[in-house]
Amino acid sequence: MGTDRENGSLYTKIDGKVAIVEFGHPASNSFTAELLDRLTAELNDLSENNTISIVILKSEGDRAFCAGASFDELVAVSNLEQGKVFFSGFANVINAMRTCKKVIIGRVQGKTVGGGVGLAAACDYVFASEAASIRLSELTIGIAPLVIAPAVERKIGTAAISELSLSPTEWKSAYWAQEKGLFAKVFDDTKELDKELDFFAQKLSDYNPEALSAWKKVLWDKTDHWQTLLTYRAAITGKLVLSDFTKNALSKFKK
Template identity: 25%
Template sequence: MINSYENIILEKEDKIALITINRPQSLNALNGKTINEISSALDELASDHEVRVIILTGSGEKSFVAGADIKEFSDFNQEKAEELARNGHNNLFNKIENLSKPVIAAVNGFALGGGLELAMACHIRYASENAKLGLPEVTLGLIPGYGGTQRLPKLVGKGIANEMIFSAKMIPAQKAKEIGLVNEVYPIEELLTKTKELAKIISNNSPMAISKAIFATNLSDTDKGFETEIKYFGELFEMEDKKEGVSAFLEKRKPNF
């Protein structure tokens, strides 16, 4: 375990890193310090060649992240509010989405506002049966500011995204799975185990291929998507992972990436 952070716990084991947001007294709400610490941990893990998959979760069994810490920005003006949102995008949310290693959210309870936006920035989402997800910003006279209006429609479709954003309703985990917002739902006591099982499977595959797949998939709704896929597909033919993977297949053994 690494203890250089105050609001998160960072652990590494068997090619997998676990970041636990640890502010249970505030239901793991995101404040500036927590955002900066998660960002720093991601930078550390991105350059750690032993780590191939990252899991992001919250401490306890009540909340993944209950939202942004409203007390921090309650008196902001327009300029400061735009700076807050832009810094959040650049420092954390976009960083997760564009990280070269898969990030899996283990949503262990409330994922509201910035918490749901954090989960949506991750590449895969597993949730506990007690999880509740929503974007309540319009009840504060605001809109989501950390990517909610952009990522939610891509995951669930524009109509459902509009309903969730306009109504500010929370939805249960099973409903979130039905609409494609989360991949799987498990009992709270199984959530982290199941998430680690998936991470282990991913960690045994080619890290270079997965990195290219992340970048290509992130462009799937742009006019650059197909050309990027073709380019990366070709590039991988020159890399050691492809040589090992194909050799292992032909030799009927498991690849060693």
């Protein structure tokens, strides 16, 4: 189900004890501020929904998984407050994923950039296709992946996030991401991916929901400070996006 709505779309389908949350945007499934807010609210609701125990996070279509932040909204940021609010959108989603009482499985079917890598990292388990190469391109436009870094580093470690972020024009393969711990499983194509994902999610959803919830909490131990850390990082990013360097870089990209 495609979307041409400029703020994107968000749909949730419940299948037994599994909630499938699908986001979409015509610009390679990038995120507007409104879509980030809606996803945060949806994850917070699902966290309290006692009829489900697993969440699958996926995006529309068969191409890009997520192109990160909305380019048009990035260009439109004109003051510090707007910048902080915009980048807090990703901070809020990552925190909602982190505190969600349900195990979150990511379905990454294609290329993933910037904030999209952060979303994948905040999932508890990720199924990806061979086409799911990743890139942290923030430095090319004068900002840095400050908000998503804690989530990405928690999964792949400092050495790998250094390699990924300091080569911002280089795509890393899905197998690189798997080797580093970002992806749990990589499949040749989406058909095989979906078959295995469905089987895995149904099986996981049959386990004791209280045990899953208690275990998820343990997996995210020592991250309580992210509530303030990510918002603080959002403010720094908001400041960077207003710099002359970034304004020039964004205008070049726009052309």
